Amino acid sequence: MPITSFVEVQPDSHFPIQNLPFGVFKPQPESEPRPAVAIGEFVVDLSVLADAGLFGGPYLRNTDCFHQPNLNKFLGLGRPAWKEARATLQKLLSADESTLRDNASLKQKALLPSSKVQLLLPIAIGDYTDFFASQHHARNCGVMFRGPENPINLNWFHIPIAYHGRASSIVVSGTDVIRPRGQASQSPKSPPYFGPSNKLDFELEMAAVVGPGNELGKPIDISEAADHIFGLVLMNDWSARDIQAWEYVPLGPFLGKSFSTTISPWIVTLDALEPFISHPAEQIPPPFPYLTEKEPKHYDISLQVSIVPSGEQHESVVTRSNFKHLYWTITQQLAHHTVNGCNLRPGDLLGTGTISGPEADSLGCLLELTWNGQKPLSLDGNISRTFLLDGDEVIFTGCCKGDGYIIGFGKCSGKILPSP
Numbered sequence: 001m002p003i004t005s006f007v008e009v010q011p012d013s014h015f016p017i018q019n020l021p022f023g024v025f026k027p028q029p030e031s032e033p034r035p036a037v038a039i040g041e042f043v044v045d046l047s048v049l050a051d052a053g054l055f056g057g058p059y060l061r062n063t064d065c066f067h068q069p070n071l072n073k074f075l076g077l078g079r080p081a082w083k084e085a086r087a088t089l090q091k092l093l094s095a096d097e098s099t100l101r102d103n104a105s106l107k108q109k110a111l112l113p114s115s116k117v118q119l120l121l122p123i124a125i126g127d128y129t130d131f132f133a134s135q136h137h138a139r140n141c142g143v144m145f146r147g148p149e150n151p152i153n154l155n156w157f158h159i160p161i162a163y164h165g166r167a168s169s170i171v172v173s174g175t176d177v178i179r180p181r182g183q184a185s186q187s188p189k190s191p192p193y194f195g196p197s198n199k200l201d202f203e204l205e206m207a208a209v210v211g212p213g214n215e216l217g218k219p220i221d222i223s224e225a226a227d228h229i230f231g232l233v234l235m236n237d238w239s240a241r242d243i244q245a246w247e248y249v250p251l252g253p254f255l256g257k258s259f260s261t262t263i264s265p266w267i268v269t270l271d272a273l274e275p276f277i278s279h280p281a282e283q284i285p286p287p288f289p290y291l292t293e294k295e296p297k298h299y300d301i302s303l304q305v306s307i308v309p310s311g312e313q314h315e316s317v318v319t320r321s322n323f324k325h326l327y328w329t330i331t332q333q334l335a336h337h338t339v340n341g342c343n344l345r346p347g348d349l350l351g352t353g354t355i356s357g358p359e360a361d362s363l364g365c366l367l368e369l370t371w372n373g374q375k376p377l378s379l380d381g382n383i384s385r386t387f388l389l390d391g392d393e394v395i396f397t398g399c400c401k402g403d404g405y406i407i408g409f410g411k412c413s414g415k416i417l418p419s420p
């Protein structure tokens with residue numbers, strides 16, 4: 001029998017007491033942002049519980065981490081503090097614990113309906129890196145951008161490939177995305193033109209939120225990498241394929257991806273995801289020792305993308321994938337990121353890369369789903385798309401099916417606005 005809460009949670013809710021994802025919200029437009037966890041249709045204001053002296057454990061007793069406008073300070077405290085917070089909250093919210101359940105005035109202050117509050121970016125993101133870890137995505141992009149002869153470069157099987165992304169333009173779910181303008185060209189050999197992107201795309205990704213991190217010059221050993229990952233969010237690495245194709249040689253993505261990146265507001269902890277660990281296939285060739293894990297872990301997270309076309313109410317599912325289709329694990333990505341001594345800091349974001357699966361209906365972006373615009377995708381109601389049009393809304397969801405409960409990520413969405 002799974003544990004239950006005195007807060008009513010619908011069976012299909014993403015946020016049962018087993019989940020308790022962390023985020024940041026404002027109760028009123030003029031109030032200060034504060035940390036929270038989600039349960040059912042409510043947010044739990046952690047600053048109120050801290051004021052009531054309810055975080056009495058050794059790691060959280062004397063900190064003001066729940067009186068901050070973001071989660072960075074809490075993330076910096078590390079796994080023992082995260083576990084203590086989760087255990088304290090699970091106890092306080094459980095059906096047979098009276099402290100909060102029977103204190104009407106505290107309950108009214110601490111539990112607020114999610115529909116009445118504004119969710120914000122949960123972290124101040126100092127640095128953002130985006131990996132390229134799905135073999136299916138790497139192969140498909142390789143064929144389209146570079147031809148079918150050698151679609152995946154030899155280095156891909158040895159290095160978790162990545163580029164440094166732009167942190168300043170990461171936005172929370174629900175923020176509109178303005179179609180970027182830029183240079184593009186019909187082919188790498190023809191002269192460029194300038195204008196609004198005609199090949200605006202989404203990329204279905206998840207991202208790891210970094211915990212304590214490391215000092216400059218001191219790499220994180222792969223066996224300790226998981227202790228530096230607080231949790232995961234959904235991420236849409238919006239991509240202008242025409243801008244990207246013209247600009248990416250030789251340094252990789254730049255303005256084709258830096259105009260907006262959307263993340264979901266709730267960070268689901270690795271602790272909550274533990275029941276959904278899945279073991280990836282053996283990597284061949286075997287990676288270097290610094291990337292070799294005793295027990296490599298993925299998570300079985302079902303992912304779905306739908307589009308609400310401009311002017312319509314109804315959403316059409318365009319792809320279904322799973323986090324476990326990645327080749328490189330998030331711990332390999334983190335260990336690789338620091339192996340040269342590069343320091344990671346609390347709140348840094350590591351995108352997994354587009355999560356494409358092996359099937360035609362599990363591809364993680366329109367570039368692949370429409371084969372660079374050559375095969376339009378049919379949506380419900382006789383509507384079709386190659387790339388995104390102004391007014392289209394893209395919605396990602398993700399969840400793990402537990403025994404009698406769901407651990408979900410909520411929603412990561414954004415609507416396209418026309419170029420100015």
Ligand SMILES: O=C(O)/C=C/C(=O)CC(=O)CC(=O)O
Binds near residue numbers: 132141145353354
């Ligand atoms: O193959 C390329 O040149 C680039 C492909 C991408 O779009 C890069 C990217 O953002 C990585 C990813 O999401 O997997």
Ligand SMILES: [Ca+2]
Binds near residue numbers: 130131203351
């Ligand atoms: Ca990407």
Ligand SMILES: [Mg+2]
Binds near residue numbers: 237257260261
């Ligand atoms: Mg981006």
